[in-house]
Amino acid sequence: MKYIFAFISLLFSHCVTAAEQAEEIFAQLTPSLYQIKLIDKASGEKSSIGSGFQITSDGLIATNYHVISSYARHPSKYRMEYLDHQGNTNTLTLESVDVINDLALVKREVTEPMEFFVISSQTPHKGEKLYSLGNPHDLGMIVVPGTYNGLKKESFSDRIHFTGSINSGMSGGPVVNKQAKVVGINVATSGNQIGFLVPHDKLVTLFNSYQQSPPDSIKAQMASQLMTSQNKLMSALLNSNWESKSLGGKGAIPIIDVPFIRCWGESNADKQDALILTAVANCSLDENTYISSRFFTGSVEIEFRYMQAKELGSNKFYHLYRQQIARAGAGNRAGKDDVSEYQCHHDIVMPNNKAINNKSVFCTRAYKDFPDLYDVLYLGASIDKQQQALVSHFTISGVSQENSMAFTEKFLEAVSWK
Amino acid sequence: MEITSINPQQENHSSEELHHDIDDINHSHTDIIIEEISRGQKLLHRHKMSKPSINIGRGYGNDIILADPHICSEHLKIQLVNGFWQIQDQESINGTFLENPKEKKKPADKHILEDGDIISIGKSQLRIHFVDHPVAETVKFSPFESFINLMRHPIALLISVALFTLVSGTIFYLDKPIEVNFSQLLVPAIGMSLLFSLWPAGIALVSHLTKHDARVLTQLGICFAFFNLMWFSDLLENIVAFNSSSNSIFTVLIAILPIALAFCMLWLNCYIGFHMTAKRRMVVSIGITVLLFGGSYLIKYSNKPDFNARPQYNSVLMTPSFLLTPSASVDEFIEDSNRLFDKANKAAAKE
Numbered sequence A: 001m002k003y004i005f006a007f008i009s010l011l012f013s014h015c016v017t018a019a020e021q022a023e024e025i026f027a028q029l030t031p032s033l034y035q036i037k038l039i040d041k042a043s044g045e046k047s048s049i050g051s052g053f054q055i056t057s058d059g060l061i062a063t064n065y066h067v068i069s070s071y072a073r074h075p076s077k078y079r080m081e082y083l084d085h086q087g088n089t090n091t092l093t094l095e096s097v098d099v100i101n102d103l104a105l106v107k108r109e110v111t112e113p114m115e116f117f118v119i120s121s122q123t124p125h126k127g128e129k130l131y132s133l134g135n136p137h138d139l140g141m142i143v144v145p146g147t148y149n150g151l152k153k154e155s156f157s158d159r160i161h162f163t164g165s166i167n168s169g170m171s172g173g174p175v176v177n178k179q180a181k182v183v184g185i186n187v188a189t190s191g192n193q194i195g196f197l198v199p200h201d202k203l204v205t206l207f208n209s210y211q212q213s214p215p216d217s218i219k220a221q222m223a224s225q226l227m228t229s230q231n232k233l234m235s236a237l238l239n240s241n242w243e244s245k246s247l248g249g250k251g252a253i254p255i256i257d258v259p260f261i262r263c264w265g266e267s268n269a270d271k272q273d274a275l276i277l278t279a280v281a282n283c284s285l286d287e288n289t290y291i292s293s294r295f296f297t298g299s300v301e302i303e304f305r306y307m308q309a310k311e312l313g314s315n316k317f318y319h320l321y322r323q324q325i326a327r328a329g330a331g332n333r334a335g336k337d338d339v340s341e342y343q344c345h346h347d348i349v350m351p352n353n354k355a356i357n358n359k360s361v362f363c364t365r366a367y368k369d370f371p372d373l374y375d376v377l378y379l380g381a382s383i384d385k386q387q388q389a390l391v392s393h394f395t396i397s398g399v400s401q402e403n404s405m406a407f408t409e410k411f412l413e414a415v416s417w418k
Numbered sequence B: 001m002e003i004t005s006i007n008p009q010q011e012n013h014s015s016e017e018l019h020h021d022i023d024d025i026n027h028s029h030t031d032i033i034i035e036e037i038s039r040g041q042k043l044l045h046r047h048k049m050s051k052p053s054i055n056i057g058r059g060y061g062n063d064i065i066l067a068d069p070h071i072c073s074e075h076l077k078i079q080l081v082n083g084f085w086q087i088q089d090q091e092s093i094n095g096t097f098l099e100n101p102k103e104k105k106k107p108a109d110k111h112i113l114e115d116g117d118i119i120s121i122g123k124s125q126l127r128i129h130f131v132d133h134p135v136a137e138t139v140k141f142s143p144f145e146s147f148i149n150l151m152r153h154p155i156a157l158l159i160s161v162a163l164f165t166l167v168s169g170t171i172f173y174l175d176k177p178i179e180v181n182f183s184q185l186l187v188p189a190i191g192m193s194l195l196f197s198l199w200p201a202g203i204a205l206v207s208h209l210t211k212h213d214a215r216v217l218t219q220l221g222i223c224f225a226f227f228n229l230m231w232f233s234d235l236l237e238n239i240v241a242f243n244s245s246s247n248s249i250f251t252v253l254i255a256i257l258p259i260a261l262a263f264c265m266l267w268l269n270c271y272i273g274f275h276m277t278a279k280r281r282m283v284v285s286i287g288i289t290v291l292l293f294g295g296s297y298l299i300k301y302s303n304k305p306d307f308n309a310r311p312q313y314n315s316v317l318m319t320p321s322f323l324l325t326p327s328a329s330v331d332e333f334i335e336d337s338n339r340l341f342d343k344a345n346k347a348a349a350k351e
Helices: A002-032 A065-073 A200-212 A218-239 A314-325 A401-414 B008-028 B145-152 B154-175 B182-209 B216-243 B250-273 B278-303 B330-350
Strands: A033-040 A046-054 A060-063 A078-083 A089-091 A093-098 A103-107 A129-134 A142-151 A160-163 A174-176 A181-189 A194-199 A242-247 A251-256 A261-267 A276-285 A289-292 A295-297 A300-309 A343-350 A358-366 A374-382 A388-399 B032-037 B043-049 B053-057 B076-081 B084-089 B096-099 B118-121 B124-130
Touching (some): A002 A033, A002 A046, A002 A129, A046 A065, A060 A200, A065 A093, A065 A289, A129 A181, A160 A181, A181 A200, A218 A289, A218 A388, A218 A401, A242 A276, A242 A401, A251 A276, A251 A388, A295 A388, A314 A388, A314 B154, A343 B330, A374 A401, B032 B053, B145 B216, B154 B182, B154 B216, B250 B278
Antiparallel strands (some): A033 A046, A033 A078, A046 A060, A060 A103, A093 A103, A129 A142, A129 A174, A181 A194, A242 A251, A276 A300, A289 A295, A300 A388, A374 A388, B053 B076, B096 B118, B118 B124
16 A cells, blocks of 8 residues: 555655646746738638747747648748737748758847747657647647657658657647756657657758858748758668569569668458459658648659469450559649649560569659659550550659659569560 | 524525424423322332323323322323423313422423423422433443342341350350350340441331332341451451551551441442432442441540540450560660650640
């Protein structure tokens, strides 16, 4: 009994200290916390909300790019406003963005130097207690304690794995350590206490480059960031090891050996009545870049499909096979205002090793706002076996012509029969 | 033959000629052809009369008996007077009129008939011809006649229909992603054949209704022969689409084939089903072809979304035995694909 009592009291005291700390941090930082709102000019009502925090005395506020993306894409349609802890509201201007790391700098007018958040110079250690601040679902500013769990594994762009509830509306809010220094920015959640933060060093980089030279045009800044990012991603993909693996025992397919491309497999070997035995392997980049709610980019998807006819004439097999490849689609979401329609080319193509003969289709569409970036799609269907087929397919979004062609060439040469 | 002012010399001369004319007329115009025609100028009945006086009316004592209730029992008489046929209205209630497409119709009593005159009595019309009325040139048998005769032969027809049913059954079989048995294929295949036989049946019905020969078997034979040819053109189209790359012009050429086939079929439908001039037949068959293909193109075009996020590509696959072209190398494919980027840029800049 004594032990239980001791345990409970220990627990209680711990809770008290955590609560006290949170309370203290909240009280200390709340003047520099804002709710960021986009107001639709035509209707006069808010169309999206998020959180933000001041990082300089002269009114520079950091938030997520996705909070203000509508304004960045259509500045004439929206007005950007902040709401501070005292309920004051005023307009904001967009200063700089980092579309890859989902960060944005906006600015409010200040009459006198104000308090601001200090950005930490150190990364937290695993297990360290952190406090996430923000305004979830427009319910008011709150503080959520949680734990730092290192960087997200197998990820192309760095994200902090934060164990704590981050909800929509908290996006753009700061995450601070016990010293009230910013170590990350709320960005995403996958539910059940799993949250993701942008590491503070990304903000430092953005801030420094802004201090040196503010961007002339947000659109051009985004275009150059997308171009740089795809170059980095594609050179990682092209220069890594493409391991040849077997699919269905007959096909040889390349598996790109980089941690951020993850593969899954499936087959219908258990279905006795299926006319065609199918084995599918697909690999993809789990993350993508948010440009607007209807326009995503930076995705990579690769899919291989092995099919074998079971007691089926080759005519019928090919007829069904044809239906399988008829409806390939884009790997990313994009609309009429963002991209052109797809332009396609098809031919019968045999790689240099002569180990397969494919009907190959290549399609591409151009980005309207970001010159020299494209979405590409490739589909290869083997046509040299009567009863077996190997489909190789990929989509890459937001890629340059040069990179996409280099990838396509390497991909075509890497797929074959064993 | 009215001469208003003539000098004596001319009078002599012309009266001689007149006499000569009258002799001529006397000789040739003792026979008269009276045609009962419909309001659409279609021939209903034709009477050739060799009497100098012809009575027309509803009464049974007439030479030509008409059933029209608006006609009197003794309505009119046509008489040969001095070598001319003259109309005499028998004081009919509704009168006798001369139809003239250019002028208003006028009373026909005492009118001297000319070749081609149309007389209207009651609600009926009569057309007058003399024996020297020129007839249209003989229509030659078209070179298709032997083909038509072959196709209308019951055995040929049976083979055509069976082939059509077989092909549609095969297509149903190929399209089903699951195992199917014979009867599951037979029903839709026969249904398909019945559905497609509606067209020739419809044409036969129309030609029957328009007082032409129905010729059902011939229409069926021709249509099914062409339906089978269209399956074949479909197959050809697939083979071309499978073998050609985007750069090929063949795909465009082969797309014309079904249009040409449809035109030929419609032309033959008209040829078999209706008597019409070659020009009219051409116009009708081109018209229906344009309506058919233009209409389906329009429907497709109007359903086309403003923006299509899906790529539209050629996904035709056939078994390796249909592969006729050599393969391109990866380098060639990359080179061709590289050109797409310019096209995409242009498409993006368009709006």
